[in-house]
Amino acid sequence: MTRYQRLATLLAQRIEQGLYQAGERLPSVRSLSAEHGVSISTVQQAYSLLEEKQLIAAQPRSGYFVARQGVTPPLPPITRPVQRPVEITQWDAVMDLLTARLDADVLPLGSGTPNIDASTLKPLWKIIGRLAHQQDPRLLNYDNLYGVPELREQIARLMIDSGCRTTADDIVVTTGCHEALSVSIRATCQPGDIIAVESPAFHGTMQILRGFGIRVIEIPTDPQSGISLEALELAFEQWPIKAVVVVPNCNNPLGFIMPAARKQALLTLAQRFDAAIIEDDVYGELAFDYPRPITIKSLDIDGRVLLCSSFSKTLAPGLRVGWVAPGRYFDRVLHMKYISTGSTATQTQMAVAAFIRQGHYQPHLRRMRHYYQRNLETFTCRVRHHFPCGICVTRPQGGFLIWVELPEPFDAYRLNENLRRSGIQIAVGSLFSAAGKYRNCLRLSYAHAFTDKTERALAILGTALKKAVLSCSSLVERSQHQEREEGRASLKEND
Amino acid sequence: MTRYQRLATLLAQRIEQGLYQAGERLPSVRSLSAEHGVSISTVQQAYSLLEEKQLIAAQPRSGYFVARQGVTPPLPPITRPVQRPVEITQWDAVMDLLTARLDADVLPLGSGTPNIDASTLKPLWKIIGRLAHQQDPRLLNYDNLYGVPELREQIARLMIDSGCRTTADDIVVTTGCHEALSVSIRATCQPGDIIAVESPAFHGTMQILRGFGIRVIEIPTDPQSGISLEALELAFEQWPIKAVVVVPNCNNPLGFIMPAARKQALLTLAQRFDAAIIEDDVYGELAFDYPRPITIKSLDIDGRVLLCSSFSKTLAPGLRVGWVAPGRYFDRVLHMKYISTGSTATQTQMAVAAFIRQGHYQPHLRRMRHYYQRNLETFTCRVRHHFPCGICVTRPQGGFLIWVELPEPFDAYRLNENLRRSGIQIAVGSLFSAAGKYRNCLRLSYAHAFTDKTERALAILGTALKKAVLSCSSLVERSQHQEREEGRASLKEND
Ligand SMILES: Cc1ncc(COP(=O)(O)O)c(C=O)c1O
Ligand SMILES: Cc1ncc(COP(=O)(O)O)c(C=O)c1O
Numbered sequence: 001m002t003r004y005q006r007l008a009t010l011l012a013q014r015i016e017q018g019l020y021q022a023g024e025r026l027p028s029v030r031s032l033s034a035e036h037g038v039s040i041s042t043v044q045q046a047y048s049l050l051e052e053k054q055l056i057a058a059q060p061r062s063g064y065f066v067a068r069q070g071v072t073p074p075l076p077p078i079t080r081p082v083q084r085p086v087e088i089t090q091w092d093a094v095m096d097l098l099t100a101r102l103d104a105d106v107l108p109l110g111s112g113t114p115n116i117d118a119s120t121l122k123p124l125w126k127i128i129g130r131l132a133h134q135q136d137p138r139l140l141n142y143d144n145l146y147g148v149p150e151l152r153e154q155i156a157r158l159m160i161d162s163g164c165r166t167t168a169d170d171i172v173v174t175t176g177c178h179e180a181l182s183v184s185i186r187a188t189c190q191p192g193d194i195i196a197v198e199s200p201a202f203h204g205t206m207q208i209l210r211g212f213g214i215r216v217i218e219i220p221t222d223p224q225s226g227i228s229l230e231a232l233e234l235a236f237e238q239w240p241i242k243a244v245v246v247v248p249n250c251n252n253p254l255g256f257i258m259p260a261a262r263k264q265a266l267l268t269l270a271q272r273f274d275a276a277i278i279e280d281d282v283y284g285e286l287a288f289d290y291p292r293p294i295t296i297k298s299l300d301i302d303g304r305v306l307l308c309s310s311f312s313k314t315l316a317p318g319l320r321v322g323w324v325a326p327g328r329y330f331d332r333v334l335h336m337k338y339i340s341t342g343s344t345a346t347q348t349q350m351a352v353a354a355f356i357r358q359g360h361y362q363p364h365l366r367r368m369r370h371y372y373q374r375n376l377e378t379f380t381c382r383v384r385h386h387f388p389c390g391i392c393v394t395r396p397q398g399g400f401l402i403w404v405e406l407p408e409p410f411d412a413y414r415l416n417e418n419l420r421r422s423g424i425q426i427a428v429g430s431l432f433s434a435a436g437k438y439r440n441c442l443r444l445s446y447a448h449a450f451t452d453k454t455e456r457a458l459a460i461l462g463t464a465l466k467k468a469v470l471s472c473s474s475l476v477e478r479s480q481h482q483e484r485e486e487g488r489a490s491l492k493e494n495d
Numbered sequence: 496m497t498r499y500q501r502l503a504t505l506l507a508q509r510i511e512q513g514l515y516q517a518g519e520r521l522p523s524v525r526s527l528s529a530e531h532g533v534s535i536s537t538v539q540q541a542y543s544l545l546e547e548k549q550l551i552a553a554q555p556r557s558g559y560f561v562a563r564q565g566v567t568p569p570l571p572p573i574t575r576p577v578q579r580p581v582e583i584t585q586w587d588a589v590m591d592l593l594t595a596r597l598d599a600d601v602l603p604l605g606s607g608t609p610n611i612d613a614s615t616l617k618p619l620w621k622i623i624g625r626l627a628h629q630q631d632p633r634l635l636n637y638d639n640l641y642g643v644p645e646l647r648e649q650i651a652r653l654m655i656d657s658g659c660r661t662t663a664d665d666i667v668v669t670t671g672c673h674e675a676l677s678v679s680i681r682a683t684c685q686p687g688d689i690i691a692v693e694s695p696a697f698h699g700t701m702q703i704l705r706g707f708g709i710r711v712i713e714i715p716t717d718p719q720s721g722i723s724l725e726a727l728e729l730a731f732e733q734w735p736i737k738a739v740v741v742v743p744n745c746n747n748p749l750g751f752i753m754p755a756a757r758k759q760a761l762l763t764l765a766q767r768f769d770a771a772i773i774e775d776d777v778y779g780e781l782a783f784d785y786p787r788p789i790t791i792k793s794l795d796i797d798g799r800v801l802l803c804s805s806f807s808k809t810l811a812p813g814l815r816v817g818w819v820a821p822g823r824y825f826d827r828v829l830h831m832k833y834i835s836t837g838s839t840a841t842q843t844q845m846a847v848a849a850f851i852r853q854g855h856y857q858p859h860l861r862r863m864r865h866y867y868q869r870n871l872e873t874f875t876c877r878v879r880h881h882f883p884c885g886i887c888v889t890r891p892q893g894g895f896l897i898w899v900e901l902p903e904p905f906d907a908y909r910l911n912e913n914l915r916r917s918g919i920q921i922a923v924g925s926l927f928s929a930a931g932k933y934r935n936c937l938r939l940s941y942a943h944a945f946t947d948k949t950e951r952a953l954a955i956l957g958t959a960l961k962k963a964v965l966s967c968s969s970l971v972e973r974s975q976h977q978e979r980e981e982g983r984a985s986l987k988e989n990d
Contacts, residue, residue: 091830098640098833116635124635125627128842132624140611140619140811145593175670175815178837186706191686204837211681211834316635320670320840335586338593339706342673342699345840346813347623 003038004045011046012055015066023385026056026064057381059450067381076254076392076405078228081199081218082435085239091210093413093431094203100425107457108445110416110427112252114313114400115371115447120364121315127354131347139350143343145334147173147323151353155323158356161291162284163298164307166325172337173323173344177282177310180324182208183336184306185243187329188276189214193242196235198227200403200432200441202252202280205245209434216434217241223394223403226251226258229265236273243276249293250283253403253432253443255396257287263296270304276329281309282322285365287398288373303328311352313399314365319348372400372447379446382455386462388469400447403429410440410468419464424457498533499540506541507550510561518880521551521559552876555945562876571749571887571900573723576694576713577930580734586705588908588926589698595920602952603940605911605922607747609808609895610866610942615859616810622849626842634845638838640829642668642818646848650818653851656786657779658793659802661820667832668818668839672777672805675819677703678835679801680738682827683771684709688737691730693722695898695927695936697747697775700740704929711929712736718889718898721746721753724760731768738771744788745778748898748927748938750891752782758791765799771824776804777817780860782893783868798823806847808894809860814843867895867942874941877950881957883964895942898924905935905963914959919952 001009014020027035029043036043047064050056056064100106131139146152152168159166174180181204189195191213197205199218209216217235220228226248235241246266248258258266270277279296287293297307306329310322321344326333355361376396383393383402392405406412412428419426429441448454496504509515522530524538531538542559545551551559595601626634641647647663654661669675676699684690686708692700694713704711712730715723722741730736741761743753753761765772774791782788792802801824805817816839821828850856871891878888878897887900901907907923914921924936943949 094833095640095829098637098838113637116632121635122630125630129624129627132620132627135617135620137611138813140616140813142593142608142807142812145590175836175840178833179835182835191708204834207830208834211831213686312637317637317838318633318635318841320836320838334590335702336706338589338673339699339703340674340677340835341670341815343593343812343815345670345815345843348840348842 004042007036007038007042007046008049011050015055020066022066024066026066028063057378059378061451062455065381073384073391073393075394076223076403078222079199079220081220081433081437085194085215085217090431090436091207093428094207097427097431106423106425107453108425109457110425110443111445112401113317113447116316118364118367120367123360124351124355128351131350139347143346145338145343147344148346148349148353151349154353154356163294170325171323172326172333173349174337175341175344176312176320177280177308177322178204179340180308180322181205181278181280183333183340184278184308184324184326185209185214186212186336187326187332188243194239196232196241196244198246200253200429200438202247203431206434218434221254223254224256225262226256229262229269233269236269241275243278244270245278247280248296249281250287250398252283253401255394255399255401257293257397260294264299267296267299277305279305279307281307282313283399285314286369286372288369297325300327315352319352321348321352375446375450378450382458386458388466390469391465400445402444402446404442404444406440406465407469408440412439412442415464415468422460424460499537502531502533502537502541503544506545510550515561517561519561521561523558552873554873556947557950568879568886568888570889571718571898573717574694574715576715576928576932580689580710580712585926585931586702588923589702592922592926601918601920602948603920604952605920605938606940607896608812608942611811613859613862615862618855619846619850623846626845634842638841640833640838642839643841643844643848646844649848649851658789665820666818667821667828668844669832670817670836670839671807671815672775672803672817673699674835675803675805675817676700676773676775678828678831679773679803679819679821680704680709681707681831682821682824683738689734691727691736691739693741695748695924695933697742698926701929713929716749718749719751720757721751724757724764728764731764736770738773739765740773740775742775743791744776745782745893747778748896750889750894750896752788752892755789759794762791762794772800774800774802776802777808778894780809781864781867783864792820795822810847814847816843816847870941870945873945877953881953883961885964886960895940897939897941899937899939901935901960902964903935907934907937910959910963914956917955919955
């Protein structure tokens with residue numbers, strides 16, 4: 001046994017004996033080195049070994065912590081939304097979310113913005129600078145309506161990784177995935193039509209549907225395998241559903257990747273009921289496992305899948321460069337694109353095309369996949385430490401969003417208001433439901449570097465959740481008590 | 496009398512005597528200098544004097560031509576569209592227009608793209624380069640939904656020139672004027688509603704209305720004073736019109752500026768019938784006269800005017816930076832903006848804001864106003880020379896678009912197809928009517944430098960128009976003849 005293995009064993013024993021409690025911070029490398037008369041690097045090797053064994057977890061700039069074992073919070077159960085078409089509201093809450101992400105004094109834990117600090121993104125600045133230097137008049141002029149040809153070619157090439165044999169001519173560039181979704185929905189549906197969505201579903205999509213006067217039917221969704229095909233089939237039989245909107249890869253907010261067989265089954269179902277599938281793949285390239293998962297679009301044989309995506313999550317949202325591969329709806333999508341914004345800004349398209357062509361994109365993606373995966377580990381470890389028992393947490397397979405479910409009468413809306421005084425913002429679950437469900441849920445982001453501020457925020461959030469859970473159970477008990485009382489009363493009445 | 500004045504008088508006499516015919520090219524400066532034994536600069540001074548007197552016109556790179564006097568083509572009469580709500584079609588023809596403007600082999604005389612070659616635009620490149628160099632992370636991140644505050648402040652300041660007391664908080668930045676129009680229409684109307692428009696009207700607006708299932712009632716419009724208030728009042732009395740879309744300043748395609756009193760009268764009418772006014776001011780800053788004309792928005796007292804504009808015509812369309820000042824519809828516009836594209840691309844907004852702040856915008860505007868006005872002179876002179884009698888031509892008060900009307904059965908659609916073989920493209924008049932009227936009209940642009948290519952194109956176009964006018968009159972004669980014959984036949988039947 002080497003020196004560092006011996007030290008690791010010793011530390012493991014102490015953890016087992018409860019000398020270092022779960023969630024507790026371990027001694028610093030420097031102090032252990034002094035205590036045991038070993039070198040700094042020996043301590044570091046010992047810690048690395050324990051980390052590999054998942055006994056402890058490292059947190060950048062904070063040190064090492066004892067991992068909570070056996071207390072991985074359970075996954076949320078499959079969701080149970082209202083089983084009929086409803087109108088969407090919640091716009092005020094969406095505005096709150098959008099405003100908070102720009103307030104420098106607020107830690108936007110609920111925001112869906114990616115990390116844009118990576119050094120692998122730096123070449124983009126150089127490219128933009130060079131484009132300006134070259135003064136190519138194309139940058140100032142109206143682009144063609146489809147988008148810059150170079151960019152469409154690069155996008156078609158990227159889509160090969162998801163199993164698609166798309167060409168540049170199958171693609172329409174859009175102002176972000178927002179516009180891609182917006183034109184796809186309008187190309188496939190009329191006001192008053194019904195669309196089926198996962199439940200919970202991305203609030204942007206919900207607002208788009210609302211804006212066009214589309215009714216929504218929310219389908220139960222499993223946090224590991226995605227939309228319930230059984231429930232969807234039932235809905236298809238009951239309602240004239242025109243299209244299904246899904247985020248099958250690294251779902252927002254649940255984080256799952258739909259297994260390939262279920263993707264095929266969903267497509268078959270859509271074929272049977274002649275519905276379009278609007279597939280939002282905006283996080284697909286951020287799946288932790290490589291190669292990336294396939295899209296439903298890759299299985300499509302009759303052009304009914306409209307694939308929507310953007311570089312907002314993989315590169316930078318401020319570029320507003322997205323795209324749609326609309327299959328048989330191409331002409332209608334093009335028309336909708338024209339009336340929505342005309343052609344797309346040229347310069348950012350050219351910049352992204354050059355970034356990919358020059359080989360910067362794949363290394364950046366690789367870096368971000370690893371970065372988010374590591375962040376998730378730290379984040380989950382600290383969530384386990386700070387959050388109370390009795391909550392459920394998703395296990396994302398990619399992206400940078402996590403979903404937390406609390407016992408039923410809990411009100412995330414009120415929590416968000418209270419937290420704001422501490423400069424913390426979360427995404428309230430009800431944003432993700434047309435019918436205002438999921439008030440007991442919240443979405444958190446681990447996109448950004450885990451700092452002392454994050455640690456403090458999770459601690460404050462944890463305390464609030466513990467209080468909430470306590471009062472919830474008392475609420476539950478009270479209401480159960482009340483029911484029993486009422487039961488007795490009614491029994492008496494029946495006497 | 497100086498030497499050059501003597502020469503000028505001599506030349507004027509020759510023109511009067513018909514030695515140099517209207518439209519003919521005058522001798523080159525060099526040859527006149529040799530002929531009369533005077534210096535080059537003397538000849539140039541003589542020509543300048545004749546130009547001032549509008550006896551001759553200079554054409555860059557082609558020399559001087561005898562002006563056609565007394566043959567200024569008449570203005571088109573007030574338009575007479577169908578007086579009921581109709582559905583919009585014409586999408587194929589719009590696509591043709593959009594495609595042609597990007598074909599390097601085609602001279603896009605019908606396109607609405609501005610000139611982007613001016614040296615006063617150059618600082619924009621430097622600014623973009625500098626922004627990239629500074630690596631401000633705001634450029635990569637989601638902007639706030641309203642738009643970059645610096646830009647909104649600059650826009651509010653610009654709007655003072657049009658008489659508006661708008662603040663940054665009244666403005667929502669959009670992806671071009673297209674999106675501004677699109678969200679304004681959706682914020683004020685539902686599918687199935689009726690909107691009144693000028694006739695002819697910008698084809699983009701027509702397509703937006705079509706895309707949202709809005710019905711359109713086209714109002715007769717005068718090529719000098721704009722939409723007929725009498726006809727609009729009648730329409731208001733007959734139909735539940737929700738909004739009026741107008742381009743009152745440097746109208747596309749007619750080029751008029753609506754007199755201020757008529758703007759006020761239009762607003763009063765909208766108040767009386769409680770309709771919104773969607774005012775498209777995208778060419779307003781390109782009015783030839785300074786100071787620029789007021790907007791209807793500047794007269795608005797109850798927030799019913801939604802002012803839409805962009806930097807597409809004044810700076811560069813590829814930037815896709817526009818805005819809307821939506822008055823009382825602010826919240827609905829913001830929601831529609833969110834579901835259309837989310838936030839607007841950050842970088843181009845920052846670039847435009849810096850361009851204005853650093854004082855580059857006003858000199859550029861001044862330059863472009865003069866440039867377009869001079870181009871219009873040359874263009875009109877050559878149109879007079881090449882085009883046949885019997886046509887009407889507008890007299891734009893700003894912008895860079897001219898409208899030509901031919902006798903009724905003339906088919907600009909077929910003409911466009913034929914011209915394409917010669918590498919020339921025009922905008923067919925029927926694009927500007929929901930009911931497909933104005934097939935006998937065409938729109939031409941004088942935005943770009945008048946070159947030999949333009950001269951050749953106008954010559955080819957003129958020849959085609961002459962032929963068309965001839966066959967039109969024969970067509971008219973023939974159909975009149977036919978009517979007479981039929982009249983006689985029916986008389987016989989009645990015998
Ligand atoms: C699932 C999903 N789709 C689409 C979008 C919008 O992407 P973009 O910023 O490219 O419009 C988001 C971003 O929040 C998202 O989470
Ligand atoms: C009258 C009018 N409004 C709006 C637009 C669209 O402007 P933008 O390119 O900013 O979307 C145009 C451009 O063709 C136009 O002529």
